[in-house]
Amino acid sequence: MSLGHHFASAADLLQSKENAKELMTIQASKPSADSFIKPTLSVRIKAHLQIMRLDHSIKNIFVLPGIIVPLSVLGTSRLSPHLGWNLVAGFIATTLIACSNYVLNEVLDAPFDRLHPKKQNRPAAQGLVSVPFAYAQWLLMMVVGMALALTISRDFAYTAGMLWIMGCLYNIPPIRTKDKVYLDVLSESVNNPLRMLLGWYMVTSLLVPPVSLLICYWMGGCYLMALKRFSEYREIGDPKVAGAYRKSFQHYTEVSLLTSVVFYASAGMLFFGAFIMRYRIELILVFPLVALLMSTYFRLAFQPNSAAQNPEKLYREPRLMIEALLVAASMIALLCINSIRTANAMSEVMYRGVAYFSRLAA
Numbered sequence: 001m002s003l004g005h006h007f008a009s010a011a012d013l014l015q016s017k018e019n020a021k022e023l024m025t026i027q028a029s030k031p032s033a034d035s036f037i038k039p040t041l042s043v044r045i046k047a048h049l050q051i052m053r054l055d056h057s058i059k060n061i062f063v064l065p066g067i068i069v070p071l072s073v074l075g076t077s078r079l080s081p082h083l084g085w086n087l088v089a090g091f092i093a094t095t096l097i098a099c100s101n102y103v104l105n106e107v108l109d110a111p112f113d114r115l116h117p118k119k120q121n122r123p124a125a126q127g128l129v130s131v132p133f134a135y136a137q138w139l140l141m142m143v144v145g146m147a148l149a150l151t152i153s154r155d156f157a158y159t160a161g162m163l164w165i166m167g168c169l170y171n172i173p174p175i176r177t178k179d180k181v182y183l184d185v186l187s188e189s190v191n192n193p194l195r196m197l198l199g200w201y202m203v204t205s206l207l208v209p210p211v212s213l214l215i216c217y218w219m220g221g222c223y224l225m226a227l228k229r230f231s232e233y234r235e236i237g238d239p240k241v242a243g244a245y246r247k248s249f250q251h252y253t254e255v256s257l258l259t260s261v262v263f264y265a266s267a268g269m270l271f272f273g274a275f276i277m278r279y280r281i282e283l284i285l286v287f288p289l290v291a292l293l294m295s296t297y298f299r300l301a302f303q304p305n306s307a308a309q310n311p312e313k314l315y316r317e318p319r320l321m322i323e324a325l326l327v328a329a330s331m332i333a334l335l336c337i338n339s340i341r342t343a344n345a346m347s348e349v350m351y352r353g354v355a356y357f358s359r360l361a362a
Contacts, residue, residue, distance in 0.1 A: 039128045047123035048130075048137060051106040052099040055312045060094055062192055065217070065331075066199025070207050072335035078203060089148045090156065090202040094195065096145030097160050101167030103138040107131060108171050115245045117236070156201035163194045179247035182260065185225045192221030212275040219268035223294070224311070226264055227301040230257040231308045234301075265294060282334040289330055293323045 039047065067087070071078060106124040113125035123129050142164050149160040170178050170187050177187035193214040200209050233249055236242040243250035272290070276283040296319060301308040307317050315321060 043128060044130060047126075047128035048133065050123045051103050051129060051134065052137075052141075053102040053106075053312075054095075054099065056098065056102060057095050058312050058315070059098070060091060060195070062195040062217075062221075063091065063094060063199035063202075064328075066196035066201075066209075067203055068332060068335065069209075069213070070200055070203040073207060074204060083203065086152050086156075086202045090152055090198060093145045093148035093152070093156075093160055094163075094198050096141045096148070097164050097167075100138050100141040100145065100164060101171070103134055103141070104167060104171050107134045107138075108173075112245055115241070119245075153201055153205050155205045156198060159194055159197045159201060163191060163198070166190055166194065181248045181251040184248045185222050185229060185260065185264075189218055189221030189225045193217045210275055210279060212271045212278065216268050216271035216275060219264050219271060222264035223261060223268055224297070224308075226257055226261045227298065227308050228311070230254065230261065231301040231306045233257060235305070235309065261298070280335065282337060283331060285334060286327060286330045289323065289327045293320070293327050296320050296323055 106122060107129065109119075110122070110124040110129075113119040113122050119125060124134070145164075146157060146160060149157040166187065169175050170184075178184045180187075196214065196217050197209060200207075229248075229252065232246075233242050233252060234254060236245065236249075239249070239253075269287075269290075273284075297308065300306055300317065300320065307313045307320075
């Protein structure tokens with residue numbers, strides 16, 4: 001073995017020891033759960049309400065396309081008190097299942113959140129949460145959410161159960177997909193098509209959702225989540241600190257994250273194109289607005305303390321909200337125009353058919 005090889009091995013060993021010391025210093029500088037003063041009852045109750053992250057209910061907006069698309073096909077015939085109940089119960093059930101996942105996330109992420117400059121202020125990271133009660137809270141919200149889901153339809157209940165299971169796979173060791181490079185983004189973003197399916201099954205279980213639309217929705221969620229990861233990684237600024245906070249960051253770089261963003265954006269638009277070519281050709285007119293919205297969100301991820309890290313705060317970005325509303329309004333208008341055109345065409349066919357048989361009878 002060469003002398004140079006011995007020196008290289010020694011250098012690697014010293015470097016690994018230095019890295020370990022730095023991570024120990026980082027961890028030592030953060031408070032442990034045992035170092036916190038026992039909170040009062042009112043503080044603990046408030047903490048348990050906070051870990052439900054009800055402010056994240058804004059993500060239920062991803063349910064709406066699942067409602068709008070089948071309604072554009074079925075028309076006003078589906079509007080009824082029963083649909084109204086399905087929508088109310090469905091949104092409550094979806095919120096409860098999502099909040100159940102958030103509670104689990106808060107409890108299991110508390111040791112890692114203490115290493116994050118901002119998330120160390122979360123209730124569980126500060127030791128304000130009773131862990132046994134939090135687990136009971138996690139299960140109770142799931143049970144109530146599933147009970148409501150069963151009042152809508154079996155398909156809706158299956159999808160709600162899958163949303164909860166994905167939360168378990170994302171958070172619970174040894175699988176804990178959030179620690180796996182790339183799989184963290186893919187597994188978290190699958191909640192997007194699941195939310196769309198929940199909206200779809202609130203309306204009907206008779207129509208089959210287009211696979212191209214579901215994959216488009218999944219890739220769109222990956223695009224958003226990868227930019228969130230990029231913004232977090234960039235904000236922390238130190239790969240060692242980032243890796244101590246989130247294991248997947250030990251394998252990411254800014255370049256690899258941005259490369260994945262390009263892939264997700266390309267795949268999402270590809271499947272969106274496949275959907276509109278097969279089902280709704282009118283939606284091709286909304287492509288420029290979608291591209292504008294995606295570019296605005298991309299730029300947002302580079303800003304310090306970016307809202308891309310906290311999607312529940314995106315409403316504070318006026319330009320992004322205006323563009324999102326334009327995209328939504330344009331899609332709804334084009335879907336309605338298509339429905340009206342189809343109804344008029346069917347009426348014309350029926351009118352000509354009646355006229356033809358009337359002439360034959362005469």
